[in-house]
Amino acid sequence: xxxxxxxxxxxxxxxxxxxxxxxxxxxxxxxxxxxxxxxxxxxxxxxxxxxxxxxxxxxxxxxxxxxxxxxxxxxxxxxxxxxxxxxxxxxxxxxxxxxxxxxxxxxxxxxxxxxxxxxxxxxxxxxxxxxxxxxxxxxxxxxxxxxxxx
Numbered sequence: 272x273x274x275x276x277x278x279x280x281x282x283x284x285x286x287x288x289x290x291x292x293x294x295x296x297x298x299x300x301x302x303x304x305x306x307x308x309x310x311x312x313x314x315x316x317x318x319x320x321x322x323x324x325x326x327x328x329x330x331x332x333x334x335x336x337x338x339x340x341x342x343x344x345x346x347x348x349x350x351x352x353x354x355x356x357x358x359x360x361x362x363x364x365x366x367x368x369x370x371x372x373x374x375x376x377x378x379x380x381x382x383x384x385x386x387x388x389x390x391x392x393x394x395x396x397x398x399x400x401x402x403x404x405x406x407x408x409x410x411x412x413x414x415x416x417x418x419x420x421x
Contacts, residue, residue: 297336301327305360
C-alpha cells in the first residue's frame with residue numbers, strides 16, 4: 272500500500288525540521304537542510320542528527336508495512352559516520368526493510384548529501400501483534416509502569 276502523501280513527522284522529529292518525502296511499505300525517505308541549530312562545536316552536523324534521521328527512516332519503512340494493530344520498536348541501531356555535513360546542505364536519509372519476520376525485522380539505510388555518503392546504519396526492530404504493555408502509560412489513559420509493578 273503506497274500512500275499518496277506521506278504522513279507529516281510529529282514531535283521531536285518535526286521540531287528538528289525533518290520532512291518525510293517517501294513512505295511506502297518497506298521503504299522511506301526523510302530530508303532535512305542543515306542549519307546552524309544542527310551543528311556541533313566543530314561546525315558540522317551533529318552525529319545525533321544523522322542518528323535521528325536513520326532511526327526514523329528505517330523505522331518508517333517498517334511502520335508503513337505494519338497492520339494497524341501491530342507495533343514496533345528499535346532494539347538495536349548501529350550507525351557509521353562517514354563524512355561531515357555542513358550548513359545549507361540537504362541531508363537525504365533512506366531506509367529499507369532488509370528482512371522481516373513475525374517478531375523481528377532487519378533494516379538498513381543511509382544518509383547522503385547528493386551522491387556523497389554521510390552516514391549509514393543497520394538495525395533490528397521488535398514487532399508485536401498488538402500494543403505491548405510496556406508502551407502503555409499515562410498518555411493513553413492506562414496505568415503507568417510504576418503502578419503496575421509489584
